[in-house]
Amino acid sequence: MDGGMVGGREPRFEIRFCAAEGGARIAYATVGDGPLLIVPPAWISHLELWWQDPAVRAFLVPLAAHRTVVLYDKPGCGLSDPWPCRQTVDTDVRVLRTVAGHLRQERFDLLGVSTAAAASLAFAVRHPERVGRLIVYGGYADGRQVASPEVRAALLGMVRAHWGLGSDVLADIFMADADADTREHFTRLQRGTATAEFACELLDQCYQACVVDELAGVVTPTLVLHRRGDRAIPYRLGRDLAARIPGARLMTLPGRGHFPWAGDSAPLVDAVLEHLGETAPGRHAPRSVDDVLTPRQRQVAALVADGLSNRQIARRLGIEERSAEGHVERIRRRLDVRSRAQVAAWWARRDT
Numbered sequence: 532m533d534g535g536m537v538g539g540r541e542p543r544f545e546i547r548f549c550a551a552e553g554g555a556r557i558a559y560a561t562v563g564d565g566p567l568l569i570v571p572p573a574w575i576s577h578l579e580l581w582w583q584d585p586a587v588r589a590f591l592v593p594l595a596a597h598r599t600v601v602l603y604d605k606p607g608c609g610l611s612d613p614w615p616c617r618q619t620v621d622t623d624v625r626v627l628r629t630v631a632g633h634l635r636q637e638r639f640d641l642l643g644v645s646t647a648a649a650a651s652l653a654f655a656v657r658h659p660e661r662v663g664r665l666i667v668y669g670g671y672a673d674g675r676q677v678a679s680p681e682v683r684a685a686l687l688g689m690v691r692a693h694w695g696l697g698s699d700v701l702a703d704i705f706m707a708d709a710d711a712d713t714r715e716h717f718t719r720l721q722r723g724t725a726t727a728e729f730a731c732e733l734l735d736q737c738y739q740a741c742v743v744d745e746l747a748g749v750v751t752p753t754l755v756l757h758r759r760g761d762r763a764i765p766y767r768l769g770r771d772l773a774a775r776i777p778g779a780r781l782m783t784l785p786g787r788g789h790f791p792w793a794g795d796s797a798p799l800v801d802a803v804l805e806h807l808g809e810t811a812p813g814r815h816a817p818r819s820v821d822d823v824l825t826p827r828q829r830q831v832a833a834l835v836a837d838g839l840s841n842r843q844i845a846r847r848l849g850i851e852e853r854s855a856e857g858h859v860e861r862i863r864r865r866l867d868v869r870s871r872a873q874v875a876a877w878w879a880r881r882d883t
Contacts, residue, residue, distance in 0.1 A: 542595050544582050546610065549633035551626060558610030559603035559630050563595025566663075567636050568807070570602050571627050573645035573669075573790070574705075575733060577609035577724045578602060584720075585826040586713045590792035593800045597809045598640070603630050605733070608724050617732065620740050623650030624657065631661070640807055643667045644791060645764065648772070649674075649740040656748040665749070666803050668756040669789050671768040672775055674740040683738050687731055694727035707762045707787035708794025710827060710854055717790075746775040753779040754806040756791075756799060763789035780806075795861050797823070823865055831858040835871050836878040 542563055548556045560578045581587050581602070594600050606614035606626060614622060627650060631639060640663050643651025648670025655662045671677060678686070690697035698721040706714045721730065753776050757769030766783070773781035782802050788794035824832060834844045845855040859871065866877050 542592060546578055548610075549630060551606070551612075551629045553615045555606055555612040555614060557603055557606065557612070557626060557630060559601060559633075561599055561601050562591060563598055563600050565598045567631075567634065567639035568594060568598035568600050568642060569627065569631060569639055570600060570642045570644065571623065571647040571650055572603060572605040572608065573643075573647040574737070575608045575721060575724045575730065576602075576604045577720055578604055579610070580716075580720045580723065584713065584716050584792070586709065586792040586796070589825040590796040590800060594803065597804060598807065601630065601634065607729055608733075618736055620649050620653055620742065623647070624654050627651075627654050628658070637661060638663055640664045641666070642803065643670060645669045645789060646674075646737045646740065649742045652742050652749060652776075653745055655751045655753075656742075656745045659750050662751045664807055665751045665753045666756065666806055667753065667772065668791055668799065669758070669761055669764050669769065670755070670772055671764050672741070672743045672746060672772050673768075674738040676768055677738060677764060687735060687738075690734060691727055691731045694722060694730060697727070697730070698722050704762050705789040706793040707760075707789070709788055710858065711850060712827060713793065743775070746772070747777065749776045749779070752806075754802065755779050755781045756784060756802055757781070758784045758786040758788065758794075760785070760787035761789050762787050795864055797865050824862060828858055828862050828865070831855065832862050832874055832878045835859060835862070836875040838875075 544560055544562045546558060546560045548558055551557050558578055560582070591600055603626075604611035606612065606618065606622075638661055641651045641655065643649075643666070645668070648667040651665060651667060652670075655665050677683070686697070686700070689700065698718050701721065702714045702718040706717050709717070725733065755769055755773035755776070757766050759766050761769070770781060773779045784798055786794045791799050830848065831844055834847060839847065841855040841859060842852050845852040848855070859874070862874055863869070866874060868874060868877065
């Protein structure tokens with residue numbers, strides 16, 4: 532599949548399998564070149580469907596220009612076999628250890644996103660010799676603090692009783708800054724990946740996860756990233772997480788989207804690469820148009836260059852006018868320009 536360009540060529544997204552406990556097969560994928568960066572699954576996952584999402588590829592491709600990025604499906608999700616028992620943080624740590632062992636990598640970097648932050652932190656504490664650098668994004672130390680007992684019970688009940696409605700609500704929470712196409716893709720992914728009962732089980736696992744007692748033992752250089760307006764995991768929990776990890780650095784990002792590829796992912800990618808030692812602070816490697824803008828944003832930028840208004844862009848693309856306005860604003864921020872004329876000028880010279 533076409534996931535953008537890395538070093539002038541298409542990155543190869545390859546899916547394979549490894550054996551885990553009880554004969555369960557775990558599906559994993561690799562993309563890019565360089566030292567290993569393992570990204571454990573957050574919430575639910577499906578490797579093939581993830582890679583079909585332009586927003587996900589726009590987040591992963593710049594990382595894959597510097598690292599061999601490894602992703603895998605949580606047991607019972609996507610292409611992975613079910614796990615024989617209820618999953619916990621300990622289960623997640625064992626699966627991560629299995630995947631890393633299969634790849635014969637004694638040392639690697641970790642990017643723990645959302646609910647995978649707990650497992651990544653626990654792994655780093657229990658196997659400090661294996662983790663070079665650690666990044667956690669949108670994470671928390673105690674899942675019981677994510678929402679009140681009443682809210683947790685209501686959301687679990689809705690997911691169990693009406694998975695269609697539940698998946699829509701979760702998409703709105705997780706992907707607050709994403710465009711309609713990205714949210715719709717995520718909604719389909721949720722429903723196509725897990726049954727209502729299994730989704731409810733995994734959501735409850737998120738609420739039960741707790742690594743508070745392990746955080747003082749983190750010795751790996753750690754960067755904590757969190758969007759200030761995160762609607763799924765409150766910013767205060769990210770700040771608390773950073774405060775509990777010895778020597779951790781907290782970086783606050785703008786936006787409301789929970790997943791890193793929702794909304795403007797460019798500052799997040801830059802922060803990850805800087806922590807991995809791939810760019811100097813305040814200086815970022817030049818990126819191609821495919822890396823700077825998502826496919827949808829490139830469409831909008833081309834129409835801005837043609838002189839179309841937000842209303843005209845919305846009609847042309849079949850989206851709401853406010854969505855078109857949001858695209859233009861995110862393009863402006865990504866390009867670090869102030870006007871539509873500057874966007875048009877950038878588009879005109881993009882290949883020069």
